[in-house]
Amino acid sequence: MGEREKSETVKSTADWVRDQLLTESTGHDWYHIQRVTETAKSIAAEEGADMFVVEMAALLHDLADDKLVASEEEGIQEINKWLVDRSVGKADSAHIIEIIETISFSKGKPLRTLEAKVVQDADRLDAIGAIGIARTFQYAGAKGHALYDPKANVRTEMTKAEYRSGQGSAIHHFYEKLLLLKDRMNTHTGKKLAESRHAFMEQFLKRFYAEWDGNG
Template identity: 95%
Template sequence: MGEQEKKQTVKSTADWVRDRLLTESTGHDWYHIERVTEMAKAIAAEEGADLFVVEMAALLHDLADDKLVASEEEGIQEINNWLVDRSVEKADSAHIIEIIETISFSKGKPLRTLEAKVVQDADRLDAIGAIGIARTFQYAGAKGHVLYDPKANVRTEMTKAEYRSGQGSAIHHFYEKLLLLKDRMNTHTGKKLAESRHAFMEQFLKRFYAEWDGNG
């Protein structure tokens, strides 16, 4: 596949994903995909990753997410069919699918390639900082989770099913996932970018507790 064909494939894929996720309401909408893709491209340029594989995986990464689709397996099959129909080379297609299947926080699978590490870092960066805070409350509202329950315990070492089905508060999500991400970045670039976003979340939580206690 030549460079011009790759550009056309990226564009048609972006259009397809935009149509699928534009009105998604849990924080995994098209604008999340767009931010992750742009971040992934920037990290890929710094780290020397394959830009086509990174961009395609970033665009498609949520179409097999069990938060959004009834069956992860059906989602993967649909993505694979899309790649085959666009004559993406088998090696690239397999690589893109592998990235999508392994980058989820809840799966905790080891990442084999630089491209997977780049896409995971970009996705995780969109889960922290100001955008991450906003998305946390958007998701909690969509799922009917409470804002904060000071009597509830932070859940640790959860299975994927426990992580997905739990009814923890929005604030608990910071401790169960978001505050852990800074130290789980893969690339040098991702680690640098995570520092300020992590610090912003810590500042937010400090202010949140002050106002919760009537001291803000």
């Protein structure tokens, strides 16, 4: 596949994903995909990753996520069909699918390639900082989770089912996932970008607790 064909495939894929996720309401909408894709491209440029594989995986990564689809397996099948129909090479298709199947926080699977590490870093960066804070409360509201429950314990060592089905509060999610991400970045570029976003979340939580206690 030449560069022109790759460019056209990326554009048609973006249009397809946009149509499916534009009105998604839990923080995994088209604008999340757009941000992750742009961040992934920036990291890929710094790290020397395959730009086509990175961009395609970033665009498609949530179409097989169990937060959004009834069946991960069916989601993967649909993505694979999309790639085949657009004559994406077998090696690139397999690589893109592998990235989508391994980057989820809840799965905790090891990443084999630089491209997977780039896309995972970009996805995780969108979960922290100012955008991450906004998305946390959007997701909690959509799922009917509490803003904060001072009596609840932070959940650790969760199974995927427990992580997905638990009724933890939005604030607890910071400790169960978001504050862990800075130290789990894969690339040098991702680690640098995570520093300021992590610091912003710490500042937010300090202010949140002060106001919660009536001292802000």
